Amino acid sequence: MANREPRALHFPYLKTTLLSFGNFSINIALSVYAIYVPLFVRRNFLAYYPNSALVNSIVGIVMVLDNVIALFVQPAIGSLSDRIWLKNLGRRMPFIIVGIPLAAFFFGLIGTFEETLIWLLISITFFNISVAIYKSPVLSLIPDLLPPSYRSEGSGVLSVVGGLASILGLFLSAYLYNISHPLAFWAIGAIMMICLLILLFSVREDPNKYVVSKESPEGWANILSNLRHEKNSALIFALVAVFLNQCGYQVAESFLSTYTTTVLKFSETNANYVLGTLGLFGIISAIPAGLLGRKLGARDAALIGLILFGLTIIPMAYFSLVSPDVVAKVFQLNQFHIEAQFFLILIWVLVLGFSLTVISINLLVVVWDMASEKKIATFTGYYYLFAHSAAILSPMMAGVIFDIIESLFNIEGLQGLFCYVGIMYVGAIFALLRVRKIQIERELGLTEEELTILRRRAKKRATLLLPLILFGFGARENPIKEKRKEQRQDLKIFEKGFREFLKDGDLSKKEYREAIKALKKEHQKELKSLKRELAHEEVVEEIAKTELRRDFRLFKEKFQEFMKDGDLSKAELNRAIHMLKQEQKRELQELKEKLISRRQDRLRKDLTE
Structure with missing residues (x-):
């Protein structure tokens, strides 16, 4: 009997949440920044130039300042933090220890100087520089300190914590702003400092653990x-x-x-x-x-x-x-x-x-x-x-x-x-x-000529619009739906059986997840194969229909000549055309049955293999 998966392999939600407090400090400040800075800049600019027609342009320029600074500062800081190591602090924490207090201080000054344009712009500029100093290092804590297999979930926790920070910043600042404008900004700065304290007590960087590369970005x-x-x-x-x-x-x-x-x-x-x-x-x-x-x-x-x-x-x-x-x-x-x-x-x-x-x-x-x-x-x-x-x-x-x-x-x-x-x-x-x-x-693996045929077929038939969006080129929906239904049933049976092994301890959770992942991957491969088959059938049918339409047109032209010469009556012409249509329908139906049979044989062969 296999041992159960050890508890240490479970995703470390608490640790990841604590590591996310650096991102919390960024989001709580930027959410308030995005609300009030445009208003402060607009109000100050209109006070100096009341009739200016450029006020929205000026606001737009100020609001891109953070991204312009980030474009130049963050790659350099990220590169530097990858290469250095300070004893007892590590790679990332030196920049975080410098950046958060500076950002908190200049953020408070934004609220203090809301009515003074020049000092407001200086505070905005230095706040954005301070955030750029620690943003790249603080976001690197998750990939540095979590194993690669946990990084996607870690990114999800990071996003949720950042979202909660934004909501807290918006509602808290709205409440405090009614009491005192500067108070709202200094309070957010104080919360940023609390985030720094949490990081100081929770982050222990290891120079050899989970760091994928020391190369500069x-x-x-x-x-x-x-x-x-x-x-x-x-x-x-x-x-x-x-x-x-x-x-x-x-x-x-x-x-x-x-x-x-x-x-x-x-x-x-x-x-x-x-x-x-x-x-x-x-x-x-x-x-x-x-x-x-x-x-x-x-x-x-x-x-x-x-x-x-x-x-x-x-x-x-x-x-x-x-x-x-x-x-x-x-x-x-x-x-x-x-x-x-x-x-x-x-x-x-x-x-x-x-x-x-x-x-x-x-x-x-x-x-x-x-x-x-x-x-x-x-x-x-x-x-x-x-x-x-x-x-x-x-x-x-x-x-x-x-x-x-x-x-x-x-x-x-x-x-x-x-x-x-x-x-x-x-x-x-x-x-x-x-x-x-x-x-x-x-994914269909068709030649350019075959793709052209499918595009032409899709354009001619407006009813194919929805299948075209959902499946591509109006490929038949029913076989795909049936295949997906069959795969869902297989997955349920598979999960039920392996849960029993899991319950008895004969299978670890990691092995169970890997088995489910492998089955889903196989299902995706089967669907892709089926879609290719269906697309190929569409091409073959379209070519066959084109040939039949050409034969029908030639036949009709020839028999119309006979009718003009008096060798054929109109009733005989209509009867001949009707017989030809019936014959072509039979040919087309036989072709469809042949294609379906070939597809089923190929899918059975793939399943056996």
């Missing part, structure tokens, strides 16, 4: 150079989707607080509650979003998230331009006294939060799934290059667009916020659909 120039040599069109479209998604998200984050105060006429603290509510829905939906990604795959889950977000943002874009009061009612759920309307809007906001969570969890995994084991870090670099580029360019570009709208149409430029965000997300949908199409084509 590649700089942005090298990452861009490597990308030029990637011959993978699906990767390029995936990165375009990442860029457009971040373009929309970063603009929403940068301008939403200003939008709620200037367009919706909310108080400054109400803007916190809006983002806090969305963040809360995001945390609630994190587990379902992860399950969706595991069930459908990261690509299809991210696509569903983008489509859901697009469907919810389009009405908001319309009402924001036509009637902003409707958008205000959406954000203030408690304003509705009619129960049906309240729950309709509640569902709307839930879908919005859920879709954002699905996108954020799965879009990076889409890029990772295209990489070999040796190139995970390189592909992560590609992702962040496009994400940072969007975070730098998009808020500035959006600010200019909003100022142009204000000048040309004599309305508040920020009323176009959701239009801008919606356009970016729709673009991301089309980019990810392109990724899906390219990957399905590759």
